[in-house]
């Protein structure tokens with residue numbers, strides 16, 4: 314990203330907060346931080362002046378003045394303590410509020426209109442790891458932006474203030490050249506700047522590789538963390554495949570990248586440490602040497618000599634902070650780049666989802682009606698062509714077809730989350746739809762909350778919950794309503810499918826879509842849950858996807874897909890008429 318683009322992107326990310334409903338507090342806190350930073354510089358400068366007075370009092374054997382400067386020190390020390398405390402407090406408060414605001418905004422945007430799902434579908438590499446964007450990059454953005462603006466400003470003011478002190482202490486230095494004496498104004502400043510410039514040049518030269526190495530380190534750490542998370546997420550499959558060695562190899566490969574890069578960092582840091590330690594040690598000598606001509610000529614006092622040494626120290630520290638900012642600037646650019654990509658992807662999927670509205674439309678009344686639907690794979694391959702489908706209340710439909718023909722995708726389309734589609738789906742405005750996949754989501758919560766997920770508008774008693782569990786052949790779980798567990802791990806797939814069925818019975822949706830929702834159940838249990846659905850959900854239209862022939866008996870119509878656009882819709886009544894009284898397992 315070019316510099317102008319980076320700044321524009323950073324402004325886009327930051328601007329929203331500084332003009333948000335919280336702008337009053339934000340600007341107030343920022344103002345306080347700046348004022349406190351300036352106060353800190355003021356106290357530091359006063360301490361430098363104090364040093365001069367202190368050593369002068371000692372040199373002059375002036376006890377009265379000595380006591381005065383001690384009192385002055387006590388005052389400055391109290392001021393320093395108070396200002397430092399409030400400065401860190403205001404700064405961290407601003408940091409926290411800004412991060413909280415950004416996190417809420419990004420989280421809301423990510424979860425808005427199913428963007429998290431659409432983002433996964435379009436997943437280019439730039440849209441990866443939204444968790445890292447929201448948890449880590451937003452934090453880094455706030456830290457680095459404050460560091461590079463507010464603290465940088467403080468460093469510059471510090472350097473400038475001490476340069477002024479040095480100018481003041483320099484007086485006029487007469488440089489003997491031949492028989493002449495040339496007056497040099499502010500010679501201590503020129504020497505300090507020359508010294509700092511040499512230091513800056515060498516620090517940048519030696520430390521430059523750190524910019525790239527720190528950036529790589531962050532990436533390798535993220536890759537390593539991700540490989541560990543994958544093992545946790547797929548623990549069961551890996552355990553069943555005995556894939557521990559492969560996983561260990563993979564994790565260690567990522568870890569070794571961290572180590573190899575870290576070795577390079579150590580090497581650069583070692584050289585940088587030699588340089589900066591040597592530089593700061595020499596700085597004391599250098600300051601004493603350059604101040605000595607005026608001291609030995611009796612033009613300055615002993616205290617002013619110390620003041621000069623201290624001022625050189627501050628100029629040098631200020632410069633090293635400024636140098637550090639170059640490394641941080643590279644880090645900041647990378648963070649802005651990643652956040653900007655994430656934001657752009659979010660905006661793209663949200664714009665797409667607005668145009669998606671044209672496909673799914675909520676109407677005042679009527680039935681669930683899909684008209685002239687064309688469904689595609691992400692690469693544009695057609696799955697279902699020109700499908701028209703009516704789903705009146707209380708009716709049931711079975712969707713069948715070979716694996717990969719688009720059954721689940723048809724359900725995703727009807728749910729309004731599949732973006733590669735055109736046509737029209739009309740849904741009654743107040744209709745409640747429920748989609749149950751093969752593996753339902755089980756939040757880590759109490760069993761009661763798992764059953765009620767994502768929430769019911771009417772109150773449900775524990776007795777109702779127990780009845781539903783018993784009806785779904787989950788009697789053994791009735792005593793565990795208050796138990797807090799990772800139910801997705803603790804229950805078998807068949808039990809989870811029965812929990813999902815129990816949810817549907819509790820929710821009583823108007824349209825229920827079941828995507829291989831009974832695939833892990835034995836036929837008898839499958840029969841029980843379907844019979845329950847028929848008995849308890851009399852007004853609900855049920856659409857099932859499944860491969861088992863036994864499912865045919867629970868549905869009145871059947872839609873067969875062939876995977877290349879073709880489809881065939883039959884109703885039991887019409888098929889029975891055509892076949893007389895014969896049984897029709899494949900109608």
Ligand SMILES: Nc1ncnc2c1ncn2[C@@H]1O[C@H](COP(=O)(O)OP(=O)(O)OP(=O)(O)O)[C@@H](O)[C@H]1O
Pocket residue numbers: 434690691696714715716717718719720721722723
């Ligand atoms: N997110 C996706 N990205 C790319 N291709 C996808 C995605 N989701 C589905 N597809 C493709 O769309 C086609 C239909 O998938 P779908 O899951 O609807 O099939 P299905 O009929 O339900 O299969 P099965 O009976 O095996 O569950 C498949 O070829 C699949 O690879």
